[in-house]
Amino acid sequence: MAINRSELVAAVAQQTGKSQVEVNGFLDAMFQVFVEQVSQGEKVSIPGWLSVERTDRAARTGRNPQTGETIQIPAGHSVKLTAGSKLKAAATAK
Structure with a gap:
């Protein structure tokens, strides 16, 4: 749920x-x-609960899934969420 x-x-x-x-x-x-x-x-960190940070992604070669053609994927950014100890403990408690 x-x-x-x-x-x-x-x-x-x-x-x-x-x-x-x-x-x-x-x-x-x-x-x-x-x-x-x-x-x-x-990085935003709430100790015991979670942390949020930006990650860097290097440029890389990929494939177009429809055509199989090789394409260049540019460098970019992503976001990483990490669960803290209290949140991890709550997930395994039941």
């Missing part, structure tokens, strides 16, 4: 006693900080 953003906002609002509008604003601000830091190449 997956939880979507509105369900997450509702659950956090219930646990904290804050309004859903306040929780939603907090999540927007938190993700905006993630975007700003990661786009600058900075």
Whole structure:
């Protein structure tokens, strides 16, 4: 079972006693900080829970799956999410 953003906002609002509008604003601000830091190449770390960082990908040769033609894939960036110890422990607890 997956939880979507509105369900997450509702659950956090219930646990904290804050309004859903306040929780939603907090999540927007938190993700905006993630975007700003990661786009600058900075790592965002919440010890025990998760870390988010930008990774570099080198240019490489690939294949077009439809034609089999060799293509050049340019260098680029990606994002790496790493689970922290508390999150890993929660995943293996049950």
